[in-house]
Amino acid sequence: MSTQSNAMPESSLNSQVLAPAATAIHPFYWSLRRELWENRYIYIAPLATAAVSVVVFAGSMLHNHQKMQSLVGLDPIKHRDVLTNPYDAAAGMLMAMQIFVAIFYSLEALYAERRDRSILFWKSLPVSDVSTVLSKASVPIVIVPLVTSIISFATLGIMLLIHSAAYAASGQSVAALWKELAVLQVAIGLAYHLVTVHALWHAPFYGWFLLVSSWAKRTPLLWAFLPPLALYGIEKMLFNTTHFLNLLAYRLMGSPDAPSMDFPNSIGMHSGAWHFFLSAGLWNGLIFTAICLALAVRMRRYRGPS
Numbered sequence: 085m086s087t088q089s090n091a092m093p094e095s096s097l098n099s100q101v102l103a104p105a106a107t108a109i110h111p112f113y114w115s116l117r118r119e120l121w122e123n124r125y126i127y128i129a130p131l132a133t134a135a136v137s138v139v140v141f142a143g144s145m146l147h148n149h150q151k152m153q154s155l156v157g158l159d160p161i162k163h164r165d166v167l168t169n170p171y172d173a174a175a176g177m178l179m180a181m182q183i184f185v186a187i188f189y190s191l192e193a194l195y196a197e198r199r200d201r202s203i204l205f206w207k208s209l210p211v212s213d214v215s216t217v218l219s220k221a222s223v224p225i226v227i228v229p230l231v232t233s234i235i236s237f238a239t240l241g242i243m244l245l246i247h248s249a250a251y252a253a254s255g256q257s258v259a260a261l262w263k264e265l266a267v268l269q270v271a272i273g274l275a276y277h278l279v280t281v282h283a284l285w286h287a288p289f290y291g292w293f294l295l296v297s298s299w300a301k302r303t304p305l306l307w308a309f310l311p312p313l314a315l316y317g318i319e320k321m322l323f324n325t326t327h328f329l330n331l332l333a334y335r336l337m338g339s340p341d342a343p344s345m346d347f348p349n350s351i352g353m354h355s356g357a358w359h360f361f362l363s364a365g366l367w368n369g370l371i372f373t374a375i376c377l378a379l380a381v382r383m384r385r386y387r388g389p390s
Contacts, residue, residue, distance in 0.1 A: 111212065115219035116227075123189060126223065127231050133181045134239040137174035141243050144170065145250040167264055174239055175274050182232040182282055186224035190293035191304045193220040194384060213385045217294070221377055224290040229283040233275040240271050280360055288335060288369040291376030298383035335369065 120126060194217070244267045248258045293308055300307045316329050360366060 111215045112219055115215050116222060119193075119219055119223050120227070123223070126185060126189065126228060127235075129185050130178060130181055130232050130235045133177050134174075134235050137177055137239055138242050138246070141170050141174070142246050145246055167261070168270075171240060171243060171265065171267065171270060174243060175236060175270070178232055178236050178239065179274075179278065179282065182228055182278065183286075186228045186282070186286075186290060187293060189228070190220075190224050190290045191297050191308060193223070193294060194297040194380065195300055195304045213381045217298075217377055217381045217384060221290065221294055221373075224293075225283050225287050229278040232282075233278050236274050236278075237271050240267050240274075243267075284366060285335070285369065287373040288376070291373035291380075295376040295380045295383070298380040334365070 244262070244265065247265075248261060251258050251261050293304075296308045297304050312328070312332065316326070319325055319328050
């Protein structure tokens with residue numbers, strides 16, 4: 085009896101300690117699960133892009149079986165370019181799809197639940213507006229780049245296996261192919277590029293799109309791009325300058341004058357990661373993203389159905 089009486093207070097004490105953390109984490113976790121369940125194109129679109137890339141690559145290997153013999157006598161640089169072009173094309177298609185999915189989701193995330201009036205149902209649940217907005221912001225900034233990175237690893241690996249089989253069938257060295265392509269290094273560089281540029285560096289765009297999605301009554305796509313175009317036009321007419329346009333270009337593609345390690349333009353530029361994570365441009369953008377998300381939380385709290 086004494087052992088039982090001692091164990092019960094300990095159990096209740098542990099539950100009291102863990103309760104606040106569980107209360108904070110569970111709504112966010114299930115909100116994120118809901119986003120993935122309701123928006124399956126988040127992973128279906130990259131998977132479809134990867135499947136098309138693999139099928140096209142496999143078809144090119146079958147049709148160009150004899151052409152592979154002619155690669156032996158090429159200049160080493162040109163030979164490497166011919167070998168790596170299909171992998172670069174596949175990576176480029178996946179990155180383009182990742183951007184499209186992230187933009188489309190960000191513009192629809194908060195607007196869609198007001199348009200179909202499901203916001204009335206979700207607000208009736210014990211989930212805060214902060215958890216809801218943060219779960220939606222996590223999709224374009226974290227989930228989509230992560231999903232694209234995993235699919236990219238698998239896609240490049242399958243392409244390498246197909247390429248290796250074609251090389252072996254033509255009597256060429258598979259080991260030399262693997263050394264020439266360095267697919268693992270390319271895949272790691274692509275993952276780094278997606279995390280740094282497409283997630284963190286582009287986060288202000290997604291924060292802005294989510295803010296527009298939270299208050300636009302109609303056509304959030306138009307309202308997302310109209311104010312920046314208006315600011316550019318006003319600046320151009322009044323001052324004949326393009327500072328705002330240059331700022332957008334810098335946020336989108338980096339500055340050509342900035343050190344390459346501060347903005348990893350190349351998917352293989354990952355040796356100077358600390359330069360990027362300590363750059364002022366990154367943290368200024370993240371502060372702007374936080375402001376946009378805070379305003380989106382406030383808009384969702386007081387905005388009714390459209």
